[in-house]
Amino acid sequence: MNTATYFAYPDAAAQAQGLAQAVAALLRHHINSQDYAVLAVSGGRSPIAVFEALSQIELPWHKVTITLVDERWVPAHHADSNGALVRRHLLQHHAALAQWQPLVAENADDLFFRQPENVAASVAAALADYRQPDVVLLGMGDDGHTASLFPSASQLPAALAADAPALLHTTPVSAPHERISLSLGAIATAANVLLAIGGSSKRRVLQQALAAHSAALPVGLVLNHPQVSAHIHYHE
Numbered sequence: 001m002n003t004a005t006y007f008a009y010p011d012a013a014a015q016a017q018g019l020a021q022a023v024a025a026l027l028r029h030h031i032n033s034q035d036y037a038v039l040a041v042s043g044g045r046s047p048i049a050v051f052e053a054l055s056q057i058e059l060p061w062h063k064v065t066i067t068l069v070d071e072r073w074v075p076a077h078h079a080d081s082n083g084a085l086v087r088r089h090l091l092q093h094h095a096a097l098a099q100w101q102p103l104v105a106e107n108a109d110d111l112f113f114r115q116p117e118n119v120a121a122s123v124a125a126a127l128a129d130y131r132q133p134d135v136v137l138l139g140m141g142d143d144g145h146t147a148s149l150f151p152s153a154s155q156l157p158a159a160l161a162a163d164a165p166a167l168l169h170t171t172p173v174s175a176p177h178e179r180i181s182l183s184l185g186a187i188a189t190a191a192n193v194l195l196a197i198g199g200s201s202k203r204r205v206l207q208q209a210l211a212a213h214s215a216a217l218p219v220g221l222v223l224n225h226p227q228v229s230a231h232i233h234y235h236e
């Protein structure tokens with residue numbers, strides 16, 4: 001059963017401010033209770049304003065580890081690298097003191113990414129460094145994917161399985177690049193799951209996904225997961 005709480009904003013700028021304050025409050029809560037906090041963020045286009053707002057909030061950032069919900073399997077300097085997005089927009093200002101944990105080694109050269117069999121080595125290395133996130137900030141695609149849990153990806157059943165590893169390789173059908181993604185179970189284990197979406201077409205997809213309970217719209221499986229009480233931050 002879906003137990004999400006909804007937060008509505010008039011526009012993307014208000015959503016960014018609201019989300020940044022919400023994430024900061026959760027990080028503070030985890031730092032107060034366990035002396036550290038692990039934040040996993042999504043890539044894509046929509047989180048940029050949130051990252052910039054969050055980076056300017058005062059927190060004991062040195063007690064925060066920032067990692068990714070998912071990463072495109074590309075070199076660190078690639079325009080589509082989620083890590084590059086985080087470095088540019090989030091690991092700035094106050095948040096520059098956070099510890100950054102990429103999912104793909106930043107010193108791997110372009111040649112490494114030309115050999116598809118190396119994706120397994122990247123996943124193994126990311127798993128070796130894995131820390132369970134306390135706060136997960138998700139986005140959603142128009143096809144109902146979240147993280148890199150893409151409908152029709154051949155690895156999707158494995159990523160949804162109860163015994164899935166925390167991180168695994170996925171191959172989107174509807175988007176470029178091989179990916180490394182948190183599994184459904186790893187997302188559901190986080191104490192806090194936040195989803196940011198904007199616009200009426202994404203809202204329709206979200207409603208369908210919540211009703212569908214189907215791997216055709218994976219975001220619905222996250223939001224309907226019995227361990228998840230998501231906070232959905234929506235702007236018009």
Ligand SMILES: O=C(O)[C@H](O)[C@@H](O)[C@H](O)[C@H](O)COP(=O)(O)O
Nearest residue numbers: 042043044045046139140141147
């Ligand atoms: O790396 C990725 O592609 C993501 O983490 C992905 O799950 C993203 O959150 C959605 O595709 C929404 O992306 P937009 O914010 O660009 O709409």
